[in-house]
Amino acid sequence: MNKKLNKVLIVDDSAADIFIMKRVINRAEVTNEVIEKYGVQEALDYLSTKENNEYPNPNIIFLDINMPNKTGWDFLDEYEKLDMSMRADVIICMITTSKDPSERDRAKKFKIVGDFLLKPLTKEKIFEIIELNFSKKSLK
DSSP: OSSSSEEEEEEEEEEHHHHHHHHHHHHTTOOEEEEEESSSHHHHHHHHHHBBBBBBOSSSEEEEOOOOOHHHHHHHHHHTHHHHHHHOOOOEEESSSSHHHHHHHHHHHHHTEEEESSSOOOHHHHHHHHHHHHHSSOOO
């Protein structure tokens, strides 16, 4: 891949999981910036706040499912209500340690979910997601 993604957002409640995912993403050298948000509300606040007169619009959101207070499912419900300018052309990848097949089925009901992954995140999986979703799109 010649050009990099502009931004990747990680939404998780575990500092250790965020550290590992961020490290894998940085080593893959596929993005200009990795943003980390601890929990659903922090992520929604970030997405709905302008930076330099623009919403952040990450290219990919890696979203944990099982978080306290609000879950990844809660995030998806709220994300779908955001104005389209806050959502842009984003791929949401659910990422979890859960092997419950009903969660994968539930994710398929959301048109905004592009993939469902088991932790840990790998460089190969990142490359696959980018190839499937961005190979024909223009990146910054």
